[in-house]
Amino acid sequence: MASTDEQFAQAANHWDLETLYTDLASVKGKRLTPVEKLHLRGLLCGYSPAEIAERLGKNAKGVETDLCATVYRYVKSLLDKCNEKIENWRKIAEWLEDAGYKSQSNAQVPVNSLLPGNSVVNITNINIEKDQIVFLINLRIPTSKVSDISIKDLNLDDNTTN
Known part of the structure; x- marks a missing residue:
């Protein structure tokens, strides 16, 4: 039993x-x-x-x-x-x-439905460190073409473009 x-x-x-x-x-x-x-x-x-x-x-x-x-x-x-x-x-x-003892239901939503098309999610590594599970994730989200984005639009100052 x-x-x-x-x-x-x-x-x-x-x-x-x-x-x-x-x-x-x-x-x-x-x-x-x-x-x-x-x-x-x-x-x-x-x-x-x-x-x-x-x-x-x-x-x-x-x-x-x-x-x-x-x-x-x-x-x-x-x-x-x-x-x-x-x-x-x-x-x-x-x-x-x-009285609030019931947990909020966590609706299962597929990650792909939250991301734009052609996005890629890869879990590259899973480790247990101390009392935590650590996921290393590679997330690629397509943006507009690089030529459409200027450095000015990215708000990068001179110190970050070295």
Whole structure:
């Protein structure tokens, strides 16, 4: 069986889980348990408590009870909604999205659609340096003919034309 961190991992694609975990932990007074995080991710992926239970091989009533006693309480407290009733489990994700915990979706746009025709993009090297991935990129974007551009247009002063 997959570890609890791997289950419902797709929630990380759409939610700022680390900030959410930290903020909920501050309300709780200590870190969320792996099970609390797991149940929260299940909700954020759009699964009902019964579906979460089914996927985890747990009792549906047990998961619902756990959510009511933990995640629901923490979210209500975090978002200052203690007096509001949760009539549907979907409210949790709606409230958290309204509060800004949902990541902005990064629409995948092909680089070629952003560049003028005949542009060339080559990744010439990929390195890992310290805690960063470094890409060396060769980008060629066609401009108008060189004869159409004067040095004056490029705003180059005498010091740069040596």
